[in-house]
Amino acid sequence: MPLFLHRHIDAAAEIGIWKIEEDENFFLQQLHLSIQEVDYLEQLKGRRGLEWLASRWLIHYMSGRAERGAIYKDEFGKPYIENSTHQISLSHSGDLAAVIAAPFCVGIDIQRIVPKITRIAHKFMREEETNSLKEVTKIEHLHVYWGAKEALYKAYGRKQLDFKEHIFVKPFVYHVTNGQTTAYVNKGDYIAHFEVFYERLDDYILVYALEQ
Numbered sequence: 001m002p003l004f005l006h007r008h009i010d011a012a013a014e015i016g017i018w019k020i021e022e023d024e025n026f027f028l029q030q031l032h033l034s035i036q037e038v039d040y041l042e043q044l045k046g047r048r049g050l051e052w053l054a055s056r057w058l059i060h061y062m063s064g065r066a067e068r069g070a071i072y073k074d075e076f077g078k079p080y081i082e083n084s085t086h087q088i089s090l091s092h093s094g095d096l097a098a099v100i101a102a103p104f105c106v107g108i109d110i111q112r113i114v115p116k117i118t119r120i121a122h123k124f125m126r127e128e129e130t131n132s133l134k135e136v137t138k139i140e141h142l143h144v145y146w147g148a149k150e151a152l153y154k155a156y157g158r159k160q161l162d163f164k165e166h167i168f169v170k171p172f173v174y175h176v177t178n179g180q181t182t183a184y185v186n187k188g189d190y191i192a193h194f195e196v197f198y199e200r201l202d203d204y205i206l207v208y209a210l211e212q
Contacts, residue, residue, distance in 0.1 A: 004096060005201070006062060013102035015208055017110070017201070018058040020050060020095045027053035031060070034070040051092040058099050059088060078157035089154045089208075096204060105192065105211035107151030113203050117142045124149055124163035132171035140205060141174040144198045147207030148183050152194060155209055156185050169196065176200065183209065 002019035009015055031053065033041065044052055059081070060068040069081040071088070079088055081101075089108045091098045100108040121130070121142055133141050149167045161167060172181040178199035185192050194209040 013106060013210060014062055015100045016058050016062045018054050018097045020054045020097060024050055024053060027057050030057055031068060036072060037070055051097055054097040055090045055099055058097055059101060076158045093204060098206060100208050105155045106209060107155030108208040109147040109150035110204055110206045111143050111147055113140060113143055113205060115139055117146060126164055128171050129169055137174045143205040144174065144207055145169055147198065147205055148196045148209065151207050151209040152183055152185050155211065161187060
């Protein structure tokens, strides 16, 4: 069973990463999807369907429950577990699926490290964030900023957030293995503060955020 990581990050929150080596039939046999989930899965093409299945299996595996709670999306597209007080966030990259679950607002992002992130940095980096970069670790550091903003975007869950205008990550010194910082979302009358944690896992950067 390719469980890459499963960790309780405090008394109530946990994260998991699944390395996808199975085919769709494996997950379909385990999950017993609802009619609505089957309908949604049929709209997904290629690899996206496999990633979708893997993340849902991982959430159920982490829960330890005998009966799985179906996962749907609310009016804004944010996923939730039916009949559960836990909030969830999902991410996929390469052959890894990552999830976080907690009884409060959370977000997660995992990205394979790619040099081309420098081409889009101007779209999500604020000036004070850019000033914290060092050339030797610039690419990895950018992935953490991007992952933090993706995680807060997912935690907010209502879309229509501008990564530069509405999401603020406190500039930090990048550490090669792992580290943390703080961040917040500020849009209109909504403001929420988060603790942000990151770590490098082989060729990936994992970032997750917990609302304070």
